[in-house]
Amino acid sequence: MIEMSDKENQLYIGIDGGGTKCRATVFSTKDGIVGTGLGGPANPLHGLERTLESIMVSTQFAMKDAGLGSNDVKQVVAGLGLAGVNLPGLYQKISQWHHPFKKMFLTTDLHTACIGAHKGEDGAVIITGTGSCGFSFINGKGTSLGGHGFSQGDKGSGSWMGLEAVKACLLDLDGLGPQTMMSDLMLKHFDATDAMSVAEKMAGKPSSAYAQLARMVFASAEQGDLIASVIVREGASYISDLARKLLEKNPPRLSMIGGLVEPLHKWLDQDISIIVKPPIQPPEIGAVYYAQQSLANN
Amino acid sequence: MIEMSDKENQLYIGIDGGGTKCRATVFSTKDGIVGTGLGGPANPLHGLERTLESIMVSTQFAMKDAGLGSNDVKQVVAGLGLAGVNLPGLYQKISQWHHPFKKMFLTTDLHTACIGAHKGEDGAVIITGTGSCGFSFINGKGTSLGGHGFSQGDKGSGSWMGLEAVKACLLDLDGLGPQTMMSDLMLKHFDATDAMSVAEKMAGKPSSAYAQLARMVFASAEQGDLIASVIVREGASYISDLARKLLEKNPPRLSMIGGLVEPLHKWLDQDISIIVKPPIQPPEIGAVYYAQQSLANN
Missing domain, CATH: 3.30.420.40 (ATPase, nucleotide binding domain)
Structure with missing residues (x-):
């Protein structure tokens, strides 16, 4: 059981939204990963309502998995990595969401994937699945390459x-x-x-x-x-x-x-x-790192 | 004024359905082209209801243009060239339509384009516009090539x-x-x-x-x-x-x-x-030829 009253112990939730599913991980400063949850599709480019719903579903499962009540979400600091929020309009819409968290920090799924892969440190990633793209995050600056979508871009995917x-x-x-x-x-x-x-x-x-x-x-x-x-x-x-x-x-x-x-x-x-290194942590843990870093700089 | 009672004078309507518009031409055995009409999109692959509506709109305009009443359509033999009716399911659906014509003969837009281009005779055509494909009609047999659609086919379009x-x-x-x-x-x-x-x-x-x-x-x-x-x-x-x-x-x-x-x-x-010859008649006249040929073989 996690002590919500412990002032030294901040809870975070890292959320990785994708086109087919949404992953959430609850992380405690004291105990590390304490719960995980899965939700439906969460690509805001394919529907904002559905994305927010999937975020909430995965959050609720992760909170329950951690032995926490749904009301405890008010004390959790969230990091969200979502596709499409490089577009200012979409970033603004999701930022304006009346989220249930203590604080919410939003960035792209590329950014959280990159932070996760390099355990919170600077680095670069190439995503090659259904689509393809590149991303680097160095000295506080993120740069993406490719990822222009099917069928005009995403070569090699x-x-x-x-x-x-x-x-x-x-x-x-x-x-x-x-x-x-x-x-x-x-x-x-x-x-x-x-x-x-x-x-x-x-x-x-x-x-x-x-x-x-x-x-x-x-x-x-x-x-x-x-x-x-x-x-x-x-x-x-x-x-x-x-x-x-x-x-x-x-x-x-x-x-x-x-x-x-x-x-x-x-x-x-x-x-x-010979240069490519395996990713150290998955994107949802990258989202936790992002929440931690953002809170520290807040 | 066209004499509808003249038994020697059969009226035809040739209809060419396309993705952006539908063209209809009324043709009389005695007087040739007597009226034309234009309707909206008529590609059954993008919507059957809309296609039938566009066919009727273009027909009504063409009948009016020919100085004929809307009731006279019952004495007109129609030839229809439509995309997608190479698919048996779509061919059947449109064949089952309670059309207002004396008779209706249905074929692909490629076929009517080909018959038109060669003034009713055998030949081959290549369509290169938004899409691309080839079609030949020789000794009663039509063969199409390419035309597999955006973005996987239609090369050179x-x-x-x-x-x-x-x-x-x-x-x-x-x-x-x-x-x-x-x-x-x-x-x-x-x-x-x-x-x-x-x-x-x-x-x-x-x-x-x-x-x-x-x-x-x-x-x-x-x-x-x-x-x-x-x-x-x-x-x-x-x-x-x-x-x-x-x-x-x-x-x-x-x-x-x-x-x-x-x-x-x-x-x-x-x-x-150096071999390519200009088309002699447009597809809607090809559809008239098709109606005439089909009636003769009926």
Whole structure:
């Protein structure tokens, strides 16, 4: 049981909002992590109401997990990392929220991911999952690179690889592009018989649906398929360039985070792959660090 | 005034449904074109109700323009060319419509465009506007190629060129890709100052918004910009390949239709550019031919 009356013991909650779920971690100065909770989607770019609801759901679960009452949330200092709050309009809207916390400190999900990865210290991160982007935080200044969204940006990400694979297969199946083993894999995957039926299955689908095809691209590249290898190499080359650009600012550490880190690693340029360090803490702990740092500077 | 009682004189209406408007033309066996009308969007893939409404609006305007009463529509044989009716489900739904015509014959917009372009005869067409695709109609058999939609297909189209241009500019503005004069043009066009603000302006935009940028790509290529030239050449090369694939079926004639025909022509491979013939009639007249042919075979 946590003593809420203990003046030496400040409670924090770190919240990492994402497109599919929201993670909350309650942290006590005295005892470290005391509870965690999970909520639904919390990407304010896809809906503000839903985001705030998911934040509250994950908070309530985390408080309960920590053996705290829902009223105790008034004594907790919150750190929030959310996508899209680099946009001034969205930052303002969420800042104006009548939140239940003692104090709330808001920043981007990139920032909390970066602080977490480097245990509160300066550094740089590359996110490669459904999307891709780079971020560095050095001497109080955050800089982001890439992350321009599907389908115009996020090169080297899962959705980018999936889209490039679909494009290549449609050309191949029409007899208007080089052959690739991915075409047969894709026909099987979609239970389809021709290019048009593959196209229909993917029409209007979100980036996450394309990202699910990335595994097929890596598997085909591993088996020596030329077209799949070209896609993976081009994606990996962009991620290596992104890393080099981030390293120009001399971050003390560089980490990669996301579902594509493992399959992509061997395809990166060697000067980059040997430099990349594993993230020390997850983004929700980064959000706790952010709350602590912000409170200290407050 | 058209004599509705004249048994020798059959009236037809040709209807070409498109994503932004619907064109209808009333045609009399004796007098040729006697009236035209315009309606709203008529792409059943974007809404069936709206499509049927636009068909009726354009029909009513065309009937009025021909000096006919709205009741006379019962004596008119209709030919309809609509996107998406290559899908059996959509074909069936529109076929089951309680239409007001004497008879209604339904086919794809590609088919009516092709029949129109070749004045009712066999041939092949390439459509290059917002999207791109190929179609041939030979000995009673229609075959389509490409046209898999934004952003996974429709290579060489306006939306494809616009998307490739945005991708190149975002890389350039991030310092992660070669320089292109399109970056400055795009910053000006969007009244933006950096990559992220260009990305935001285009986020979630439909293919038509990307197609509006195609002019910028052609203009930059004309001025010798390397990146713009690579995009235009790659697009033109695909369209040339598409033409060659269509020519394998020995169509008597090949036409190109759409907003990109003129700017793209000089970039096509020479063996293709010298073969392409102008379309003889527009798609709505193609729809009249289709109605006449279908009635004769009925």
